[in-house]
Amino acid sequence: METLHNELLTVEVSDLGAELQSIKDDEGKEYLWQGDDRYWGRRSPILFPIVCGLWKGTYRTEGDTYQMGRHGFARDMNFRVLKKADDRVTYVLSDTEATLRQYPYRFMLSVTYKLVENEIHVIWHVHNTDTREIHFQIGAHPAFNLPGVKEGEPIKGCLRFDRGDKIERIYGNHEGCITDDRYELEGCNGGLWAFNEESFKDGAVIIDKCQLREIEILDPQTARPAVTVSFNAPCVGIWTPYGKNAPFLCIEPWYGVHDHYEYRGQFRDKYLMNHLQPGASFMSEYIIKIGE
Template sequence: MTTTIQNATLSAEIKHFGAELISLKTNQNKEYIWEGNPKFWGKHAPILFPIVGTLKNNSFQYEGTDYSLSRHGFARDMAFELIHSTQSSATFALQSSAETLKGYPFEFELQISYTLEENNLAVAYHVRNKGKSKMPFAIGAHPAFALPNEFDNYAIAFEKEESLEYYILEDDLVSNKTKKLKVDDTIIPLNYELFKNDALIFKTLESNSLTILENKNPVLKVHFEGFPSLGIWTKMNAPFICIEPWFGYSDTTESTGDLFEKEGIQILESNDAFQSKYSIELL
């Protein structure tokens, strides 16, 4: 089941399963979201919650009990409820349940809101801790943008000058090894060699937005003010690029397995709420 929202400029389609954005088009029917061909990657823009990335041994400990969570958490693989919609907006909700408590022993409500304004789609996150104890969590975006032409025709422009030191993954975990990207005046030309070791993971950035360029012309801009971390990723020879604003990232190779000690983790007090949003601007 899907819900479509639209305005005079754009339309967006969201799948209720995972509250996942599966289409963002102009009124000229130009598509900007990856089609989800499973030959490369069968997702479009999954929601990463209650973890981002991979846990060491896919597990963590809490109050003497071991729990298991698969990569990027379970929200992307669960049915959300549509709780509010207008012509140009839609809000979806996921509640903790007996099923989620088996792998994540915290009571929560997660809401994802999509709102179209002119040539912009805003995606808002609202997380509430409904339990009586502190709740550790991570949340992140994973939108894949379609690149219909040759991959090396594209580049990514950072809003500000950056050192662009990224962390190397080892067995899906963040190692203490880093590399620096070569930048030409804040611009990184895309090539598949960049992603031979999986995603580029930036723990911190100065920039609050990135722009995708095609033959030096701006195509779209992802705004992510307030998000501390970012991933950039594609699959070898796949015609898409993911720009992923995150609160949190994979466990480090030195992780203790205590979710409260995890690098980048967010902690919510009982009955408190967390809010953030990112947006996609078509240029």
């Protein structure tokens, strides 16, 4: 476990999955969900080299068929600390014999956490160390404690989006995959979305086509942002496990999404796939802001 701190935040990160474990403010208040198998045991896994699920758990590339579990393998692997300072840490993961059996590409994935005042900057860097083009998806899955909601109570809350007009969503619950259909996000008014347990009866709320760039979780007592997630990703998922009254909400910037229902095409042609030529790199960042 590595600890980062400045005058406003203290953050802990695990070598396993390079996963955020804790985000506390200067008064010791915890903002990150602490994991509980009764609801969801993880806290902030990194999704790589796929986001969400494959049709029947398989995909086709380079003339062969492979199997890979939901969200890929990075979240369950030990990363190595490359650099460390009081307010930042960089982790790195490279291909192994085990990864090559389910993902036949060589890569180096680095993840940096950097504190800037009351913000956590999460920086992804994917480098193609192979001799051929590689294809990948990457995403975040941080879970935040819902302000004003106690364990066992019905969940409810309000999000503020950086967009005030109509927002369209897609569903990812067609045997774990998506379709081309899009639907207006119900209950969204002027950029505010009041949600409750029933808002997630169809699984994650998935918003693609770069419709959003920032989502705030509002404190019900003050109507001010408790947590803000900013991103440039083409897709974002909003999720809490339906039917459990789990007192947390995930806001998940994604460079990728589920397979389409009954998808039998090539891995490289999946919706929201990223491609790198040999020696090339992909970099992106999302930001978690605590308070205002």
